[in-house]
Amino acid sequence: MVKRKLGALEKVEADLPNLQHKIRRDPKSYIEDFRAQHYQYESHREIFMSAPTSATDTGIISLRDLIDFITHVADCYPEILKDFPQQLIDMLMQHHLVLEPELREKLVGSIVLLRKKDCLDSPTLLHTLFPILISTPSKTLRALLFQKILSELRTSNSKTTNHKLNRTMQTVLFNLVTSDRTSSKALWAIKLTRELWKRQIWTDSKTVEIMKEASLSENEKVIIGGVRFFLGGDKEREEMEDESSDEEVDVAGIKHRLGINKKTKKKARVAQKAMQAHRKKEKKKNQPHALNFSALHLLHDPQGFAENLFAKHLQNTRSKLKLEQKLCVLQNSLPPRQPSVTSFLASLAQASHDLVPPDVLEPLIQKIANEFVSEASAGEVATAGLNAIREICVRQPLAMNETLLQDLVMYKKSKDKGVMMASKGLLSLYRDVGASMLKKRDRGKEAAMGLRSGDREQRRFGQEEAGEIEGLELLEKWKEEERRKRRLEKGLASDAEDDDEEDEEDNWDAWNVEDDDDSSVDGEWINVESDGEIDISDSEDEGKDRPSKKAKQDAEKAEEKVEEKKEEDAPRQSAFSKLATTRILTPADLAKLAELRAQASLESAVSGNKRRPGQLPQSRHTDDPLTAEEIEGLAALSAAKLTREEKIAHAKEGKTDRADHKSKEAKRRERKEDLGKSTTNKEKARKKNFLMTLGKARSKNKRSLVETRAVLKAHHDRKKRGGKRGNIGN
């Protein structure tokens, strides 16, 4: 007999997965086999424990396999495996530094699995994993542990909030943060807390307390983590929510498809499900949000915390931080070669505002100018410097002195386009805010005239502009137009004063935006008042007053109008503020205001009106965040010329593959297919299998003349009728 070859002996014989499968199906019958494997695990463990470092993969089955196997069937034999979880925990805790990575990973995974099988409670699990997380030097293990801990906390909080577990964990984290303020181990506490906060698992004050302690610690990484949390915690949370509710349901599409496609029960069910989901989401959207306490709200003593933070990290000159103190730090460390210097500049610009004393900023600007802006420096560098200076000056124009400004403005003649643009930007800025500091020939017409007439005054330090409602002038204009239209409809003089009563009625309606318009439409009864005064100016405002005060205010109004007539070219701002101050804006008004504002911005965007180079875009506010890209600005323009390859790559960038080059017809067909639509009859005919058409073609050949005639005639008739069924109406 030929000897049987046992090629893959290992696989055939040591089939642990097979045994595992059998055990899971019938634990009682296989208890002997399991016991044997458990003994084997015990002996392997003994071998391993006697020499954890030199543990090798011995033979066919390794300790790793055995652990895996036993873990998977652990819930079948709780009696035999009483000590098993503890053994694994001991193994991991004692030897995690020297274990080989695979076994280590298996141990962590097994412990977590045991938790899932309820052979282990979650506090034990967390108490096992967390100390390892903060002490292990291995990056992969840390990542794994972090993920496991997080998911454990999530699952244990998924059904109901597990207060007990949360409390113990928070205490552990808190102690970690407070015990050693200089160590960076607290970073893990921060990471964990932040993640759980983001997922709204931990939302209580204890969480915030941890972060507070973290931001008051000594280690800079920890501080930054903590501070970041307070600055952006809520935002992250919202983003997370948005992400989770991204699955859009295309209801219209589903309805349409339901109407067209074949109706089966399954399809109907799917459609119904989709509709339900959609409805649920709508409902959710309309619901008021569950109160989303910001982290700061939960702080015990926010003011104290803020002061503490300030005193600790900002006033202390030795601190290594870079918040507002960047101003000092920056002054010492601004060589253009430093990486990410543009983001430094951006944050500097953003940190400055019009209440920063100019004499603090002035040396900084001087420094930037010296370091960045010179003939010798590269174009990009100079551009970045000029842009940074401009951004600072937008926020605090007083920080600039005259000679420096004039120097910088000279760069508008630079050959480098980026530098030129940036310099022109600075110039145009100062034409607006401080024309007197410019040389006469740089001022431009408007600024020069403004200076001469004296209305272009430079603002002093700390001077605030009077507040106004953005877009109010648009609203006013619109109101006037409406009124004029109404007048024209009624055939009155376009400027005449309208009936107060009716206006008032309108107004009361306007408080209720959602109301039907029916009530206000029935304007059959017009009471023309006997003393209806005729005002020449736009008297929109009068209508809004309550009747009781009307007489008195009318008098006032009349006076105002006269005054307005007198000074036609007075600054419009006073008129705007009047609209806001003399009447109460109804919700309808506000809605209209928002609409008008949106329209205006749209128009300005569409018309693409030419801005002066470098000027701030209209849409940008000085409080908006500033990025390094904006500081770099047009630096790309001053970069070196592209090589040929780069040019080719650039040209190819937007274009699709050659393979996608198809006829219009093919593209259309593809699109149709993508949308799940069917083909036309013509296409079907074209695609029809040749063999299927063969029979008919053959029989066609054999037709007699009479038959042919009949067929042709029938075809002609059918054509005339418009298809087999005929067009309806014919």
Place this chain on the structure above:
Amino acid sequence: MGASAKRKKERQQDFQKPKLKVGKARAKPDNFTDTSFRSKAIVLTQQSLQLTAPTSNAVFSHHLSLLTSKSDSQRRDSLAHLTSSIASRPVNSPLPQPVSVMLPSLLPLLLDGSNNVRTQLLKLLRTLPSSDVEDHVVQVLPYVRAGMTHLAADIRVTSVEVLSWLVEAAGEQVVSCAGGWIKTMNCFLSVLGWHTEESARWSSNRASFGKSGSQGRPMVKVLGALADFLEAGVGEPSTGNVEQQIEADVDSAWPFPLCQTGHHMVSDSSAPYTYLNLFGQPRDAEGEMYETREDRFRVFATRFLPAVDRGLKSAREEGGELGRASSGVSKVLKGALSYGPGP
């Protein structure tokens, strides 16, 4: 047809001769791979250029290191070489390498997948002098136990054979070392499938776990080994008079006024105080050392006797070779029981 014309062109292209030009390098083929590289230094690994042949000791340790080789035949050949060099060494000369060095690389091979390697290993172990093995029983036993409960039946059989060799070589150490008694007994029961009442019944599948190996009659061998083991552990101390003889020798070694001085001297075994377990993990009942026959018998009577009795009964009922093998175990057991817990 358009497509075929295109294909024809493609086909033709394959056989077109590349045009060679004078003064130009030949065009590289399509599948040309650039294998050139730049390096600061090129180091050639050293080859042994010695004229003299390596010493037998060096060869021995080389083969010892080859035991972790990937290929089975290499492992087997190395084992064979080690065996022959141990066996052929002059009488009473020490081993080329001490056992404590050899064992760490030998023991993992107990669980090796290849049959040949394991049989060769067994041969090698048999050549080792038993006096050297005695001190390392604690290291060997875990591997033996792991093998006895292995899923692969062949490995189980080999490790039972190894155990019987070990009992033969150092029986007293095997049964008295830490974990040597209870754990090994457990393994025996699990190999035989005698653990529970149900599994000892004749209808149950005896060698249920794993696939049966290629070597036949595993049960007989296991029963034989069990008999040896029990004999070593709780067997009737027939060597009592021998002990007395030794005692007498010891006594006679000292001059008259000193009596029983040998007992007060430091023991001459290698690790006399291991039972204190000063530096190891704390042991549980199973891992404890049972140094005297009395202890072992007590444990055996309470924990294993019913199961063994049951198993033996069913084995006897089965008859045949198995029944004969079981009678050996029964005999040992009878002797032990008649001797009782000891004097």
